[in-house]
Amino acid sequence: MSVQIAARTLATYPMLEKLVAFDTTSWKSNLELIAFVQDYLEGLGFQTQLTYDDDRRKANMLASIGPLDRPGVILSGHTDVVPVDGQAWDSDPFQVTERDGLLFGRGTSDMKTFLAASLALAPEFIQRGLERPLYLALSYDEEVGCIGVRRLIAELPALPAKPFLCIVGEPTEMRIIIGHKGKKSMRCRVHGLECHSALANQGVNAVEAAAELVAYMKTMQRRLRDHGPHDHEYDPPYTTIHTGVIQGGTALNIVPRECLIEFEIRNLPDDDPEALFAEIRDYALTRLEPEMKAVHPEAGFTFEEVNFTPGLHMAAEDEATAFVAALTGANNTSGRVSFGTEAGLFQDAGIPTIICGPGSIEQAHKPNEFIAIEQIAQCESFLRRLMDRICRPASA
Numbered sequence: 596m597s598v599q600i601a602a603r604t605l606a607t608y609p610m611l612e613k614l615v616a617f618d619t620t621s622w623k624s625n626l627e628l629i630a631f632v633q634d635y636l637e638g639l640g641f642q643t644q645l646t647y648d649d650d651r652r653k654a655n656m657l658a659s660i661g662p663l664d665r666p667g668v669i670l671s672g673h674t675d676v677v678p679v680d681g682q683a684w685d686s687d688p689f690q691v692t693e694r695d696g697l698l699f700g701r702g703t704s705d706m707k708t709f710l711a712a713s714l715a716l717a718p719e720f721i722q723r724g725l726e727r728p729l730y731l732a733l734s735y736d737e738e739v740g741c742i743g744v745r746r747l748i749a750e751l752p753a754l755p756a757k758p759f760l761c762i763v764g765e766p767t768e769m770r771i772i773i774g775h776k777g778k779k780s781m782r783c784r785v786h787g788l789e790c791h792s793a794l795a796n797q798g799v800n801a802v803e804a805a806a807e808l809v810a811y812m813k814t815m816q817r818r819l820r821d822h823g824p825h826d827h828e829y830d831p832p833y834t835t836i837h838t839g840v841i842q843g844g845t846a847l848n849i850v851p852r853e854c855l856i857e858f859e860i861r862n863l864p865d866d867d868p869e870a871l872f873a874e875i876r877d878y879a880l881t882r883l884e885p886e887m888k889a890v891h892p893e894a895g896f897t898f899e900e901v902n903f904t905p906g907l908h909m910a911a912e913d914e915a916t917a918f919v920a921a922l923t924g925a926n927n928t929s930g931r932v933s934f935g936t937e938a939g940l941f942q943d944a945g946i947p948t949i950i951c952g953p954g955s956i957e958q959a960h961k962p963n964e965f966i967a968i969e970q971i972a973q974c975e976s977f978l979r980r981l982m983d984r985i986c987r988p989a990s991a
Contacts, residue, residue: 602693602968606719607975611711612691615700621675621738624652628674632656632714632733639717641731646746653735655747659754660721660729661985666759667728668985669946670978671937672710673737673744676702682962696968703966704954709764712953712974719979723986730758737937740780740902744937748944760915761941764952766959766966767932769973771919772950774931776829776861777906777939779868782899783808783879785843788891789852798850799887799894802843805854808896809838811878812858815871824865828931834866835859835933836875857901861933864908872898905939907948915947922980923951924973932956951977 602608617628633643633656641658648654661667679688679701686692688701702708713731720729735743751757765772785808787801816836825832836858843854858875862868879896887894909916911929920929934956941948953970983989 599696600968600972602698602971605968605971605975606715607708607712607971610715611698611703611708611971614707614711615691615702616689618689619674619676619702620678621736622678625674625735626652626654629654629656629733633658635714636717636731639721641717644750646750648735648743653743655735655743656731656733657747657750658731661725661727663728663755665727666756667730668981669730669732669758669761669941670709670713671732671734671744671761671763671941672706672713672765672952673734673937674707674710675735675738676705676707677738677960679962684962686963688964693968697965698968698971699963699965701964704766704964705956705959706765706952706954708954708966708971709952709974712971712978713764716975716978720982720986723982723989725986727985728756728758729985732761734937741904741935741937741940742902744940748940751944751946758946760918761938761946761948762919763936763938763941763948763950764974765936765938765950766952766954766956767950768955768970769923769951769953769977771916771923771929772932773907773909773911773913773916773929774828774864775907775935775938775950776834776863776933777868778902778904778935779860779862779872780901780903781858781860781872782901783856783858784897784899785854785856786897787850787852787854787887787894790850792848792850795850797890799891800850801854802851804883804887804896805841805843805856807883808875808879809841809856809858812836812838812875815874819866824863826863826865826931829863829933831933834862834871836871837861861935862906864906868903904935905943907936907939907942907950909942909947909949913947915949918984919949919951922977922984924976924980
């Protein structure tokens with residue numbers, strides 16, 4: 596029989612209340628939260644370094660403590676959350692509310708609980724005596740393309756010693772995740788020639804050209820679905836090509852001059868997103884554009900990359916995987932997920948990276964987002980096992 600845990604007995608609870616109360620929706624500033632965390636950590640003896648966005652409305656923080664001349668561990672998470680607008684919440688989304696063993700609030704699952712636990716237990720790491728450095732990395736704008744953390748990562752080569760491990764605490768129910776798909780997001784503008792729809796042959800219909808390209812991408816998606824490559828550790832087990840936005844046209848009796856498409860490729864490790872995009876672009880430029888230019892020489896397609904986030908590809912037998920498995924206790928099986936995270940960016944910077952954090956991705960981005968109190972307790976146990984590995988022995 597499981598024993599119900601009182602949320603207020605957990606070290607994380609007061610810190611989670613504070614972090615959730617900061618409305619850090621991605622289109623807003625996160626500076627108030629960063630200032631609060633910076634003051635808290637510097638009071639404990641951490642060194643802190645901020646990197647800002649161009650408008651200095653948002654910031655990343657890299658905080659460090661311990662013997663910095665040795666390889667250490669990064670605990671990483673993003674501070675931004677998705678909007679609550681238009682969602683039917685049963686309680687204030689920016690106030691932690693407890694019901695039936697669950698804590699409700701925006702960011703409780705994705706992913707302020709991991710940050711709150713790391714911050715709340717920081718004094719215990721210090722009291723235990725760090726034999727390796729501990730780094731806390733807080734980023735901005737993860738939810739809109741893993742944008743902010745790139746500037747933080749760019750500063751890591753200046754550290755006296757490269758960290759030997761990064762743990763990204765996205766919600767995995769404390770399971771070890773060693774792989775996720777990459778993501779390439781594209782914007783395509785289709786340029787046509789407008790005219791009266793009764794004389795459609797004298798114009799270039801940008802919407803129809805866009806629709807032909809979208810239809811071709813759908814045939815590519817079917818090919819990937821049916822013929823692979825496949826990796827059944829992912830759901831779905833193939834690369835996906837998805838059109839999310841199409842906008843064009845002004846009136847039914849006007850041949851549309853412009854159309855906008857936004858699409859993405861979420862690729863398996865064995866699929867090259869650049870090769871897939873090259874196929875899409877080649878179809879547009881060599882199959883569709885000549886007919887358009889025959890009517891109007893300025894008609895055609897232009898492509899713009901909106902975002903590229905690399906996938907994560909750690910091996911099950913990697914030392915970092917084994918290290919984190921030892922921290923999870925019984926939940927030591929590794930897996931892979933289709934959603935993207937900042938982990939691939941840390942790995943690309945040469946730092947072995949594992950995703951493991953409290954909460955469920957099934958609760959992310961929804962109204963009445965919640966985390967089970969038991970998940971918080973598991974996360975605290977996980978972090979205390981990390982203390983056993985990077986701090987002096989308890990008897991020392």
